[in-house]
Amino acid sequence: MCFSPEASFISGGILTALGINGIYKTQNKEKFIAAIPLFFGAQQLTEGILWLTFLDKINPIITLYVTYLYLFFALIFWPTWIPISILIIEKDKLRKKILYGVLFIGIIISLCLIYSLIKYGATSSINGHHISYKFNTLIEQNYGLIAYTICVTLPFFISSKKKLIIFGVLVLASLAVTYIFYYYWLTSIWCFFAAILSCSIYLMITRKN
Numbered sequence: 001m002c003f004s005p006e007a008s009f010i011s012g013g014i015l016t017a018l019g020i021n022g023i024y025k026t027q028n029k030e031k032f033i034a035a036i037p038l039f040f041g042a043q044q045l046t047e048g049i050l051w052l053t054f055l056d057k058i059n060p061i062i063t064l065y066v067t068y069l070y071l072f073f074a075l076i077f078w079p080t081w082i083p084i085s086i087l088i089i090e091k092d093k094l095r096k097k098i099l100y101g102v103l104f105i106g107i108i109i110s111l112c113l114i115y116s117l118i119k120y121g122a123t124s125s126i127n128g129h130h131i132s133y134k135f136n137t138l139i140e141q142n143y144g145l146i147a148y149t150i151c152v153t154l155p156f157f158i159s160s161k162k163k164l165i166i167f168g169v170l171v172l173a174s175l176a177v178t179y180i181f182y183y184y185w186l187t188s189i190w191c192f193f194a195a196i197l198s199c200s201i202y203l204m205i206t207r208k209n
Contacts, residue, residue, distance in 0.1 A: 004051065004129075005048045007192075008044045008045065008047045008048030008192075009045060009048040011041075011044045011192070011195060012043070012044030012045035012046075012047075012048055012195075013041070013045070014041070014199075015037045015040050015041030015044060015195055015196075015198065015199070016037075016038055016041030016042065016045065017041075018037045018038075018041070018199060018202045019034065019035055019036070019037035019039070019041055019202070020038060021202070021206075022034035022035070022037060022038070022201075022202045022205060022206055023035055023038065025206045026205055026206070029089050030089055032081075032084065032085040032088050032089070033085040033086065033088075033201065033205060034201075034202070034205050034206075035085070036081075036082070036085065036198050037198040037199065037201060037202050039081070040191075040194065040195035040198045041195070042073065043070065043073035043191060043195065044191075044195050046066060046069050046070045046073065047070050047131065047191075047192075049066050050063065050066045050067060050070060050124060050131060051131065053066055054126050063124070064123075067122055067123065067133070068117065068122065070124075070133075071117060071122055071133060071187075074133075074187055075110075075113045075117070075135075075137065075148075075187075076110045076113050076114055077110075078151075078152045079105075079106035079107075079109045079110050079113075079148055079151040080107055080110045080151075082106070082151065082155055082156075083099055083102045083103035083106045083151060083155045084103060085155075086155035086156065086158070086164070087099040087100065087103060089159075089161070090158075090160060092160050095158050095159065095160055099155055099158055102150065102151055102154055102155055102158070105147065105150065105151055106152075109144075109148055109151060112137070113137050116135065116137035117135060120137070121135070121136075122134065122135035127184070127185070128184070130185040130188055130189060131188045132184060132185055133187040133188065149172075152171070153168045153171050153172055154168075156168030156171075163204045164201075164204065166200060166204070167197060167198070167200050167201055170197045171193075171197060174190060174193035174194060174197060175190055178190040178193060
């Protein structure tokens, strides 16, 4: 399996278009969850640009800035955005209380990751036909990865909208595959799989039946 700037730009372009269309087709609170493919699209486009900085040997400072932008989406953004997007559309009081708890954990994780990236820094490089990200954060520890995974997947299982469970299952399955076969490139490849799978969210929210 070989990824490339073309793969990142094509997937990013498609997801961005789906996200914009999904936001247009949904109303009010659903727009938050409809925006998930849009943000995944932006994330993939960012990695496409990162590929180009390596292949064209652009100023390393630009590579560093793009690396941090990608990691903002991959590490910091999702643990908070996903609980919020599910919480906003949830009507059941008990489920909302649980989602508030998940959101609180997600915010803590996001803040810890911001602190870690600022204090320890991060780098990226092409290794084995994939982009490898190196950073010193809690995600590198199994307990940190578990906490992160809970924040970005559990809300889909908590939601009273049963169709959303499908996306949660798919993302967990993609994590298992990535962890077993592509652990060294976990940050890049799991995000790529999750991005592609976010197309299912577009279908769920735009097709009521």
